[in-house]
Amino acid sequence: MTAAIAVAGLQKRFGEVHAVSGVDLEVPAGTVFALLGPNGAGKTTTVEILEGFLDRDAGDVHVLGLDPAKDRRALLERVGIVLQETAVEPFLTVRETLARRAVLYPHPRRPDEVIETIGLEEKAAARVRSLSGGQQRRLDLGLGLIGDPEVLFLDEPTTGFDPNARREAWDVVKRLASEGRTILLTTHYMDEAQALADQVAVIARGQIVALGTPSSIGGRNTGATTVRFLLPAGLKGLGELPVPTAALDVALADSPDGPLVEIVTTAPTGLLQGITSWAVERQIELEGLEVTRPSLEDVYLEITSDSGTAGVS
């Protein structure tokens, strides 16, 4: 697979602030890549350099083989850009807004087709100012799609959406990804990255601090797993469980339903076998039994916890 987006050694400073200090990333064509990070980590700066809005101080940047700083015009015909804040002309209708933009591209999509994609069929003839915030954001997304882009940049596309609107927007993004487009997404929502991305990079203080698939990033797949269940009635303490308490991280926590056993292990399979066969033999039901890996959010918080923010978004 070729890289639709390739960045090496990217640096950008605003005065004294190093917004981006040495970012490398590669997005294979046809994949969805999520850039995660706290406010001020350098997400938007990185994306705006890729879009050609900002000049870089150092590094190599290629989008579809073009340098955004030099070949911006040619690039703009092949990429779609959805900026962080929604902005749409209030006095035009939805269809007019899309038609106005469509004529600017060599091979645009039909406005009505895009209206269907963004689910605004009923509002096609309505003035933009009468749309809700979520609908305006979807129209903004539609403007990013009208040129039938090979690469789509989505900067925090669902910030401020209610849960329903977010699910709808995710469906649109998934559909676009299934059409083979490359999508670079920034977000601070872990579930959004989890739902949409093939690959996730965490950026903090202008650097990529973790990179991987949503299920493996930060050692999620190999890291510690937590096994929890309520202490079975009649047991006095942890010592009576068939668990080598010395070797593992075992603790008893309070919970509204009674004392909760929490065991952290890197080898959950054998541990579960031991506990469950012990319980089955004694005909004990392990209430509240659950096995959890750290969520993407846990990993994210751990990765970014020691990183301050630079104060530039």
Add this chain to the structure above:
Amino acid sequence: MMSSELKYQQLSYWRNPLGAFFTFFMPVMFLVIFGSLYNNQKAPSVLDAGGAISFDQYFVPAILTLGVISACYTQLAIQLSNQRDAGLLKRVRSSPLPPAAYLFTVVLSCLIRTAVLVGITLAVGGLFYGLVFPAHAALALVVVVGIASVTFSAIGIAITAAIPNADAAPAIVNGIYLPLMFISGTFFPLSSSSILTKIASYFPVRPFVQASFAALNPLVHGSGIEWHEVGAMVIWCALALVVGVRCFRWTPARKG
């Protein structure tokens, strides 16, 4: 591509009825006010250029300049500042439309506004204030007002580069225009030997007022086009274009 862009800019403009209303009726309102203040008076002696003309023949073109300047310069600078702050101009720069093409259509939109505005103002002047149209008026007005419209649009674009945010726009834009308006003879003729007039002649407002007055002055012979004044506007237009092209910002000021 540009004709389509122009069409949608026009649609967007005319669908905001309040904005359009004030653009076109402000000059009419001033005509009514000044018409009743100086009802049928003869023009002050400073205008005595080989014969007396009615004061109406002076203040209609003067008020016309006020309308054109607020439609092109004032409103355009405020509109562009608002659009820049809202992120609409950044959207334009995320499309393949060349930036110069966008600004060109913006100037064309101002020319269309100006044509409508001039039509209304002259019609009201002719019907209610006895404005006389000398033979040279039509061509002279097209040349003078056309060049002025482009010039003041270009200045509107250039001044937007110096406006930090939309909240500051009206203060900056009016803070520059209002003093010039008064010293340029927009509301009352000023002697050409006055110090204020000398200062004003270095700025583009007075040349526009003088050229408009000449275009409608029945005592002027020839084309009615004051090339000296028109030339002054063209120089300002060129300056504004250079500043506009070099300094125009498409993105809102960075936060924090």
